[in-house]
Amino acid sequence: MTIGGLAAAVVLGTVIGVLGKLLLPDRPGMPVWLLMATGVVAAFAGTGLAQVFELGSGGWSPWETALQAGLAAAGVCLTAAFWPKRSGR
Numbered sequence: 001m002t003i004g005g006l007a008a009a010v011v012l013g014t015v016i017g018v019l020g021k022l023l024l025p026d027r028p029g030m031p032v033w034l035l036m037a038t039g040v041v042a043a044f045a046g047t048g049l050a051q052v053f054e055l056g057s058g059g060w061s062p063w064e065t066a067l068q069a070g071l072a073a074a075g076v077c078l079t080a081a082f083w084p085k086r087s088g089r
Contacts, residue, residue, distance in 0.1 A: 013040030020076035042075030043068040
């Protein structure tokens with residue numbers, strides 16, 4: 001993993017986590033830091049997958065970026081889907 005891939009994973013994961021919080025207003029109790037952390041971890045997994053399948057060329061790779069963004073979005077959606085809804089008491 002290159003420094004650029006790691007930095008891109010952190011930035012993409014954080015941005016997708018924040019966007020997920022903005023796009024999922026029906027989950028009021030879900031903390032934004034959880035979505036950001038999920039996005040970053042999933043983006044790191046995308047970087048790892050790109051390295052396993054040799055899709056990264058050492059520099060910027062559109063395939064690596066697509067894997068990072070796709071896995072981060074999937075992770076944020078799964079986290080939001082499994083987050084319990086608060087009942088109005």
